[in-house]
Amino acid sequence: MIRKALSLLLAAALCLCLLPGALAEAAKPEYAEITVEVFDRGTDGGKTDPTNNFYTDWIKKKVLEDENIGVTFVAVSRWEETEQLNNLMAAGTAPDISFTYSGELITNYSQQGGVVDLTPYIESGVLDDLKAFLGADLAKPGSDFIYRNQINETGATYSIPARRMNVAQNNTFIRKDWLDKLGLPIPTTTEEYVEALRQFKAQDPGGVGLDKVIPFTMTNDVRWRASTILDSFIDPELSDRDRWVNTIADRYFLLPNYKEGFRLLNQLYNEGLIDPEFALYKDDTPSDNLIKSGVVGSFIHNWDQPYRDTPGLLRDLQINVPEAEIVAIDPFVNSAGQTAKGLYDAAGLNFFVPIFSKAPEAALRYANWLSRVENRYYLQIGEEGVTHVLENGIPRLISAEGPQIMNSAQNIDYTFGINGLDTGNPETYVQALASSYTVDPQLIVDAYELAMKDGRPSIVVPGVEILSAGPVNQTLVDKGLTLMARAVTAKPEEFDATWDADIADWLAAGAQEVLDERAEKYIAPSAE
DSSP states (O other): OOHHHHHHHHHHHHHHTHHHHHHHHHHHHOOOOEEEEEEEOOOGGGGEEEEEEEHHHHHHHHHHHHHHHEEEEEEEESSSHHHHHHHHHTTTTTBEEEESSOOHHHHHHHHTBBBBOHHHHHTTTTHHHHHHHOOOTTTSSBBBGGGGOTTTTTTTTTTTTESOOOOOEEEEEEEEEHHHHHHHHOSSSHHHHHHHHHHHHHEEEEOOOTTEEEEHHHHHHOOHHHHHHTTTTTTOOOOHHOOOOOOOOBOTTTTTTTTHHHHHHHHHHTTTTTTTTGGGOOHHHHHHHHHHHEEEEEOOOOOOOGGGGGTTHHHHHHHSSTTTTTEEEEEOOOOTSSSEEOOOOOOEEEEBTTTTTTTTHHHHHHHHHHSSSSHHHHHHHHHHHHTTEEEEEEEEEEEOOOGGOOOOOTTTTTTEEEEEEOSSSGGHHHHHHHHHSOHHHHHHHHHHHHHHEEOOOOOOOOOOTTHHHHHHHHHHHHEEEEHHHHHHHSSSGHHHHHHHHHHHHIIIIIIIIHHHHHHHHHHGGHHH
16 A cells, blocks of 8 residues: 555655756756857936846846856947957957957957857758748748858858848938928938028027038938938949959949039038038947937938937927927939938847857747747837737837836847738838827838838849958948048048049058959859
C-alpha cells in the first residue's frame, strides 16, 4: 500500500514537472547581461533620460522574465552617432547591440575584424522570430530580408537591417498663414516658391520685424535640409547604374546637374533668404527653436517633421503664434515635369554585434525577443488611454506627459528592428498612420501623399561590399559638410571655382577610389 502510494506521488510529481510552465522554466537559458545602444536626442520638450525611463524599465523587467537577460542601455548621440561609435569601438566598449544608419561604418568595422558574423546564428534559429517578422526581400527575389546585408563572396552577415514600414522621406513645408496674409497661392513651381521667400523677406507677414525674418532655415547638413530643392535638379534620365555608382557616402555631389541645385541655394543665400547662421548648426536644435519662435517661413525636413510630438514644431509654434499654420507643399518640378524626390529603401537602421561582446548569443536573443509582436507593438503604442486610444480597432497615438512620454516617434530608438508603425494591415496603414499623430489627421494624409508623389525608390545592390568606403567614410562626410557650406555661402562670381575645387579635393580624399570600386562591382549581384 505504501509502495503504491509512493508510486502515485512520484507519478504526480513527474506530471507536474511536465507542465508547460515547468518546462518553460527548465528551458530558460542561463542568465546573461548585455548592453544595448539607444539614441540620445536630448531632453528638451519633456523627454526623459533615454537610458532610464518608463520604457527601459518595462523592457528590463519583461526580457528578464522571458529570456533571463539583464539589459543596460548605453546612450549614443543621434547627432554625433558616427564619432561616438568610432570611439566606443576603438575602446572595446561598444554595446553588445549597436546600430547605425551607415552601412559603410559597419563595413569599416568588419574589415578590421571588429564585428561578429551573424550568419551562423541566423541558421541556428536564434533569430527565427526576427526572420519571420522581416519576411522576404523584394529587392533580392528568393532571399529573406534578414540576409539583406550578407556578403555575396563570403556569405558573412555582419549586420541586419530594420524593416521600414513607411518609405516616405522628405517634404517641403511653408507657413500657410504667411502666404494667406500676402494673398499668395501655395507655390507649385520653383519660381513661385522663390518669389514667396522674397515676399516673406520684404513684407514680414508674421510681424516679427524685417531684420528677424528668416524665409528659409536649414542646418549644415544641406543635402538633407534642402533635399527636395537639390533632387529636382538631378537628371531624371540618369540610369540606375550611374546613380548608384556616383552616390558616394550617401552624397549626390557627383550626380549630373546636382551642382545647379547648389547654385540656386547660393543665389537664395546671397539674396538674404537663407538663415545666415545655418553653417553653424550641427544639429536641428537651433533651427527648431527659430521655427517654434515664429520667425521662419519655410524649411525642408523629414516628411512629417513639424507634426511630430518630438520636437513639437507646430505645437510649440502655435503656443507662440496661435493662428500659425505649417503645410506640406510640392513645388520643385524637374525637367521631366515631375516633383521627384527620394524614397527610403525598405531597409532602415542596421544593428550589429561587436566582436568583443561577451554575450553575442544573448544579444541576438534580445533582438529576437524585441521582434515579437507583443513586445514591439507595446513599445510602439504604449498603454491604452495614456499614449493611444483605439478607434475602430486602429490605435491613435495621443500626446503623453510625464514618465510615459516617448522620446522618439513610436519609440523607434528602442524598437531598432522596425522603423514606423506596424498595423499588420496595408489597407488601413495611412489611416492608422494619420491617427497616430496629435495634429489634424488630414495634415498627415496630405504630407504623406506629397512625399510619395513621384517618389524615386532607393537603388539597392544587395550583397556588394565596398571595401574602400569604410576607412574614408567619415572623412568624406566631414569634408562634404564643408563643401556644402562653402558652395552656399560663396560669392556668386566665385561659386563655380569654389565648387570645382572642393569636389576635386573630395575626390582626392578617397571618393575617387570608392567611385572606381562601385563602378567595378555594380554588376556583381547579377552573378548570383
